[in-house]
Amino acid sequence: MTLYIARRLTSSLITLLGVAVILFVLFRLMPGDPTAQVISPALDQAAQARLKHAFGLDLPMWQQFFVYIKNMLSLQWGQSFTTGQPVADLLGHWLLNTMLLMSAGLVLAVVVGVLLGILMAARRGGALDHVATVAGLVFQAAPPFVIAIVLLIAFSYKLELLPSSGMVAAGTDDNGIWAMLTSADFLRHLILPTITISAVYVATPMLVMRDSMLEVLGSDFVEFARAKGLKPSRVLFGHAARNALLAVVTVSSLILGFAIGGQIVIETVFSWPGMGKAMVDAALQHDYPVAQAAFFLMAVVVIVMNLLTDLSYSFLDPRIRFGTT
Template sequence: MTLLVHLFGKLANAAALLLAVLVLNFCLIHTAPGDPVQVIAGEMGGASAEVIASLRAKYGLDHSLIEQLFTYLHNVLRGDFGYSYYFNQPVLGLIAQRLPATLYLALASVVMAVVIGTLLGVASARRPNGLFSHAVTVVSLAGYAAPVFWTGLLLLLLFGSVWPILPVNGMSDVVHPKQGIAHLLDVLKHLILPSATLAMVFVAQYSRLARVNMIDVLSADYVRTARAKGLPESVVIFKHALRNALIPIVTVVGLQFGNLFAGAVLVETVYSWPGMGRLVYDSILRRDYPTLMAVLFFSAVLVIAANIITDLVYRLIDPRIRAGAR
């Protein structure tokens, strides 16, 4: 019952936060420089004043900003996120097409970064002054310092020209389309380079965090007791020590989910990955207000959901949190 009350409170806070996100996104985007009608007219090769006026009336841009805001909020509450100026189709349909690709990329990157970073951190914590520990520190910091688009371009050149063993463009093979399990394997193969590029930025953080916390946990009394009982070292490390060292890592995963989408914009552009990041890029260039606001809103939904899930995972990892709640 306590968990349900806690979850209900989180959802109520999330609803209030999403309302604030809707209003803030609308105000920032509509007050930014640029006019979507002029962009549309420019792509048409020019337009008369009458055509421009009809376009403003068609998209509701002839009303005041306050009227547009309340109309937009009313439509969103009904599930209508508007019509794309550039793609000429309902925005919700665009999001439904692009969101799965971004989720594949984000989840694959998170899993890859957490698993590799944690294992590197655990291995280096066992001998913190050893050569392997110093090598992990240097390599991980180099990956963190390198811009994600630069890393993506290097991998694209490496696996596209020098060593062409992985696909470097798109989400699947459009020349020879596959079906069933073969299609799934083809998507996973196309996913390797984009997810690895995005994961490299976060591997450094998770490896350093895992290393510091594992060094602290391995000196705790309960770990010494477990070793004194004669338990195998693998059981001591992965069952007793790692479980407590994972709590800060889970915290960072939840907090970094927003940065993950920021990196996805660049990665999807480099690899022509058909996700929401590429949609943001195209929408900014074309001043496509409805699409841009919808993408930012659903990105906020995913970030808030990630933080709620992180809070619930705390209770699974650390029994002390469940005891404190009771």
Template sequence: MSSRRSYLIRRVLHGFMALFIIATVLFFLFRLGLPDPTAALITEGLNPAEREQIRASFGLDQPIWEQYFIYLANIVQGDFGYSFHYRAPVADIIWERLGNTMILMLPAIILAYGIGAPLGAWLSWRRGSRIDTSGIFVGLMFRSAPMFWTGMIAILFFGIGLGWLPTSGMRTLPYEASSFLDKIFTLDFLHHLILPALVVALYYLGSPLLIMRNTMLEVYGEDFIEMARAKGLPERRILYAHAARNALLPVVTQLAVTIGLAAGGQVVVEVVFSWPGLGREILNSVRTSDFPLAQASFLVMAAFVVTLNLLVDILYTMLDPRVSFK
């Protein structure tokens, strides 16, 4: 128990250190790499005193090192600053956009991995057959196809050609939602979700399918598989109850990384389908030099990846008892 506790403490400390480094890099990257964000707010008619007053209202008149320590202190308190573009707290904008992104990405990822992992295990059982070749081809095709291309084809076929599904947005305009739950728990929202979620699911389908298939082929050569066959166990039981459990570790790792990156959204999908998510907001914040919003968005995405990697390390010990706490 003590080794497990010390291992978890080390992993948590490593996670905080990684987030500290990422936060520092983001701070200097956006401040030194982007134009002056107040340039869009300053008109030719303003005198120098009024221009400096605008800069001071956003704290940009202070030395860079002082801005840095204020930035770190605010992050610890959960304060991401004030958006230059929206003139609103960054935290409010991020949580709203993040919610929109996750209700798009999570169903798509669950669908992709829920189908891809079992299908990959089944293809490994049919290795060398036409079904195996076809499955690999389909997985590689959707994984290699640019998502904007797949999205536009889906829009042209299902949206414009057949007219079955809407092609943009989360809801049919105009609409008024009293709350976030009221916005998503409607048939109209589900109607808008189907097409972008399907495009994302098809893109991610190839990863669990191919990883699971290749790992299963390696597991088939293990001694415990031969022992199970010697006992006369049915091949299907050996496939899913014995081989698949040991082949899940790489898939779980990839799933955690995928969910972590999904926090930032798929910019291409959100732009193509006009989905008001965090990915599209990151793109807009970089365009407008709104670095409080941009750096906070990237930091939230990094926090998702670090947290999920920690959870995966814990889950590893449950899936494979051979994993040691070192």
């Protein structure tokens, strides 16, 4: 187990280094001049030179690369070209907002998907099986912005039950993160984007769990559990579902990767102040420090979740052994 963890950590670090290099090169190959965002042509040459030096834009490309890697390792990503604020301060706020929304949506999608998958397998060919399969495929095929707009029209504009944008109502006092998370106003703003995310991604864990359950229900150990006289619910949830969860754990990391890409659309529709919109704005404005750090940070989230997914296998199935302890 220790050897396996070491190998996976090494692989993850190499992957992160590759992502960092690609981001550095990619943003500098984009058309446009980043200095135009921070240096006005009306300034005299001396003032322009001082600004270029302050942002490190006067250095040769190879020196900029080493400064960039140093900043990545020290989590000090410099200053934004457009606002002049420290990138770390901006990212901390945006990342928290994104993780709050993404976590709520994906947890709901996985929990509902797993439960539906179990019930669909237990009642194979029944009404629930057919209806849930069709509904899941429809939601999966529909673009996220379409689902978001339909929910907005229904619950915000027609029924006027839920707010349409933002995290809290305009003019709300900032009393700290905990006060915001426990407020009814924040929870009401969270409902629609959370439902949108879960609707988009619920089909994958649901169908995977259904197929995995059907395979497990025909296994010898399930038949043995039934022969022992165990209750059907205990056989279904305590024996079959635990082993079937391995397949869902495998696809969960893939869902996370797709969710990060789709988060940009959902945050834009609901005006949610997170990483998605910030990443797009920074890329369009050639704000290299913000764009590079934002994309890198989201890559870290995906890679860490993949690592945790791999490690969780040994806890879900004791037959699996990785390396030596």
